[in-house]
Amino acid sequence: xxxxxxxxxxxxxxxxxxxxxxxxxxxxAANPAGAMSQDDFLKLMTTQLTTQDPFNPVDxxxxxxxxxxxxxxxGIAQMNQSLQTIAASLGGSRLSDAASWIGHxxxxxxxxxxxxxxxxxxxxxxLANPADQVNVNFVDANGAVVHSETLGAQSAGDVSxxxxxxxxxxxxxxxxxxxxxxxxxxxxxxTTAPTATWxxxxxxxxxxxxxTTQLVTGLGLLDPSAALRIA
Numbered sequence: 515x516x517x518x519x520x521x522x523x524x525x526x527x528x529x530x531x532x533x534x535x536x537x538x539x540x541x542x543a544a545n546p547a548g549a550m551s552q553d554d555f556l557k558l559m560t561t562q563l564t565t566q567d568p569f570n571p572v573d574x575x576x577x578x579x580x581x582x583x584x585x586x587x588x589g590i591a592q593m594n595q596s597l598q599t600i601a602a603s604l605g606g607s608r609l610s611d612a613a614s615w616i617g618h619x620x621x622x623x624x625x626x627x628x629x630x631x632x633x634x635x636x637x638x639x640x641l642a643n644p645a646d647q648v649n650v651n652f653v654d655a656n657g658a659v660v661h662s663e664t665l666g667a668q669s670a671g672d673v674s675x676x677x678x679x680x681x682x683x684x685x686x687x688x689x690x691x692x693x694x695x696x697x698x699x700x701x702x703x704x705t706t707a708p709t710a711t712w713x714x715x716x717x718x719x720x721x722x723x724x725x726t727t728q729l730v731t732g733l734g735l736l737d738p739s740a741a742l743r744i745a
Contacts, residue, residue: 615729619712620741627652627711628691628732629679636676637694637711644670645698648707652677652692660687668698691732710742 619630627635635652645668652661661677679688696707717730728735 621743638674639696639707647699651695
């Protein structure tokens with residue numbers, strides 16, 4: 515009697531049959547050639563049991579051994595797939611690169627600035643055209659302007675700025691997030707300029723589901739790809 519393992523090995527070599535008066539029929543396999551699912555195995559085993567010689571049945575010990583062997587192979591395949599998924603989410607440079615950023619600051623496109631480790635605020639704005647006058651206002655959560663700077667004439671391009679978070683007397687007037695409003699005046703026309711701010715990187719967060727690693731910053735969780743520069 516052919517064993518179950520032999521039946522599995524020959525399962526994909528069954529020749530096509532030709533119906534009477536018809537054309538040869540073909541069977542499309544649900545799995546790639548040489549691959550079998552657990553359902554395929556159970557169908558083959560059931561077929562063997564129903565068609566075996568009643569005077570020479572399959573030995574019970576042999577059948578149990580074959581079933582255990584199939585389960586073991588299927589379990590190893592599933593474990594390998596799980597390990598590959600874990601390696602893809604944790605391996606490579608995804609975590610190691612992001613971890614090396616801890617303790618640094620990143621420049622991101624934002625109109626909100628948060629205090630850096632020394633309590634200062636820093637960022638840049640971009641002028642599409644030269645400006646005769648540029649004003650930078652720092653606005654708190656209540657809408658009050660806590661600090662204002664006049665930078666005079668500026669050329670087109672990126673312009674950096676910093677503020678220590680204190681007023682003229684040295685008293686701290688801002689220690690949390692502030693919104694930046696940058697206005698540029700040229701030939702009597704006033705426009706706002708897009709801004710980017712520096713924020714501190716305090717840690718990384720990697721979801722258990724294997725999603726993208728996020729950076730823990732003063733602006734919240736940010737994707738590493740959001741960084742324009744690192745310092």
